[in-house]
Amino acid sequence: MRELGLKRLFTTIGVLALLVSVLAGCGSRNASSSHTTNQNSVAKIKKRGTLRVAVFGDLPPYGWVNKSGQRVGYDVTLARRVAKDLGVKIKFVQVNANNRVDALNANKVDIVLANFTVTSERKQVVDFAKAYMKVSVGVVSPQNAKITKVSQLKDQNLIVTKGTTAENYFTAMQTSVNLLKFDSKTQQFNALKNKRGVALADDNSYLYAWVKNNPKYTVGIKGIGPKQYISPAVKKGNTSLLNWTNQEITKLTKAGFFKTDYQQQLAPYFGKEVKASDIIINH
Amino acid sequence: MAHSGIDVLTAGSNFSRLLGGLWVTIKIALIAIIIGLIIGVLLGILRTLPNRPLRFILRLYLEFFRIVPTVVLLFLFYYILPKEFNVNLPADAVATLVFALWVAAEMTDIVRGALESVPQHQKEAGQAIGLTYWQLQRYVLIPQAWPLCLPATVNLMTRVVKTTSLLMLISVMDVINIGQQIIEANNKTAPNGVFWIYGIIFIFYFMINYPLSRWAKHLNKRRLEANH
Structure with missing residues (x-):
């Protein structure tokens, strides 16, 4: 009985895998053909x-x-x-x-x-x-626990939003920093306020704006990495x-x-x- | 506290915008539940047939929607499938479709379970008096299975309503998405607005789901009482 159940499980997984690969297969074929017509000219x-x-x-x-x-x-x-x-x-x-x-x-x-x-x-x-527009990545931290150097972030939690330049930069260039990733700007700032990380990285112009309204925080690192264009x-x-x-x-x-x-x-x-x-x- | 942030709710058209978002949430959940229930009941009956390939395909359908997280399904239907197959549905339609398919998948299992738990002698008695397959379903099995699947169905509804909060991923302007817009727009003047916005969203969801959950409890109790 046990063996039968196991066998069935494998069959199911196999069929599922087949289904996915078929889907993916016809997908890639269509993708190449859809390039020929520009629907958004x-x-x-x-x-x-x-x-x-x-x-x-x-x-x-x-x-x-x-x-x-x-x-x-x-x-x-x-x-x-x-x-x-x-x-x-x-x-x-x-x-x-x-x-x-x-x-x-x-x-x-x-x-x-x-x-x-x-x-x-x-x-x-x-x-x-x-x-x-032009910007670079900045790092914001609380006034009373200011982060001014990247070395201070080593093995600490840094808050970022998924898909941002800040996330890409820290993932690629600063691997010793633990990233705490969020889906929206709302979530990332709530996380910083709730002290889930020691600092938060995002585009600096945006951080300046945020700090102006949240005087308890400061942009300790004003620009990190190369200048970025929007x-x-x-x-x-x-x-x-x-x-x-x-x-x-x-x-x-x-x-x-x-x-x-x-x-x-x-x-x-x-x-x-x-x-x-x-x-x-x-x- | 000088500024509690509660006036974020009443400023401008904020509250009516939240209600508008809630309406989007309810509309998607409701249409999805109705379509899902109809398809789910039909497929659920089919799953009790002795036809093995059919049962296997329906089982696969159920497992696919049960195993794959809703976030992934939404992403797949909104971003990936349109690109590959050149069908381009608006976000609300995609959301309704995904939720309807999910409800249908879960319903097939609820209905199958309920039908199969109707005592075997009931079915045999029906066959003995010469009922056809569909007569047997209509007069013997479904009337007895119906109360069995109601509580689980109502529970499924509450799960659907809660899961609509994922819809912001595919640009649906549901109540959560509108809430986040308002929170961010007021972050500068009223940092505590976040508490009130999520508070009111909590109340909205509670007002929808609590009656449903009470109803499920009530149905379950009535069924147990009827059995004794």
């Missing part, structure tokens, strides 16, 4: 009449929702402008840091404007347009929208759009430590 978007943009919904001052339920922020303002210049309506799709790439690849959105930092790994899976991203191979976006960024930079956007959306959130020229880019 500029012409297609104009025809459809809506631009689908992936934005954050919980990251003030870049992408968040105000108390009247409107989406606002530095990225969101750019998104609205891009849709306006394309002459189409905008549809926001709220994403987490972790599913920005999948939203593009699964064709859920046309463009990602969700504080998406350019990295070489990400370049392999999506196409980045010209940058509209760009709009489109689906890999969507050259039509990529070229259009590049021209748009150049045009907007010349028109001083980002300066205005910075003054309106970011300046009220950042402390005096940050200047507009620290964040925006002159192409």
Whole structure:
């Protein structure tokens, strides 16, 4: 009886494995063929009449929702402008840091404007347009237990959000640090407040903004690793929208759009430590 | 404390937005439960048939949805399958579909178990008076199995409602997702808002699930009393 049960178990596992491999097999075949048609070209978007943009919904001052339920922020303002210049309506799709790439690849959105930092790994899976912002990774810690050097983090818990540049940097470059990974910005800051880790790493501009409202904490390490750029991203191979976006960024930079956007959306959130020229880019 | 953060709930349209999110949650759970129950009952009856290949396939279906975590299922149906097969459903539809398939899978087992636990002599008596297969189901087995599977079904419903909190992964604007938006938007002025937002979300879930759980208890008690 026992043996029979075991045999059955193995059969079930075998069939399941077969099923998965069949699924995966036909998947990879289809994936290659679907590259041939671009469903998100500029012409297609104009025809459809809506631009689908992936934005954050919980990251003030870049992408968040105000108390009247409107989406606002530095990225969101750019998104609205891009849709306006394309002459189409905008549809926001709220994403987490972790599913920005999948939203593009699964064709859920046309463009990602969700504080998406350019990295070489990400370049392999999506196409980045010209940058509209620059940052580097910073580390925030409580005032009374300040972390100012990476060496202080050795074998300590460091809080990060999954899929962020901070996570990638510490995973690849600082292997002696224990990472405590969370799904959303909300969770990561709650974790820091609940002392689940000694510090938290994220983009420094964002940390400056957070520290301004949480004076018990300080950005002990202001910049670590190389300077990072934040760009709009489109689906890999969507050259039509990529070229259009590049021209748009150049045009907007010349028109001083980002300066205005910075003054309106970011300046009220950042402390005096940050200047507009620290964040925006002159192409 | 100068600022308790409770006015985060009443500021602007925050509360109605939370209710809107709750409606999305309820709508997805309800439609999924209804579709899942219908499919699940039918497949559950099929699972009592002596046909081995059919039983095996249905068993595989059940095990797949029981073993694979809901997070993975949502991810698979929302991000991976559309990419591979070029079907692109909106997030709410994907959520409803995944939950309906999951409910159906769990229901097949509940229904099969209930049908099989109807005493054998009942079935034989039915056959003896010449009932056909479907008559036997309709007049003998289902009426007796029904009370047996009700408590488990209601419990399954409460699990579905709770699991909707995972939907933020696939960009569904459910009550948790809206709650997080409000928390982050107010973090600067009201750091304690988080307590009130999650507090109200707790109350929302409790208001849905507590009556269900009481109902399951009541049904179970009634069934036991009827047996004595």
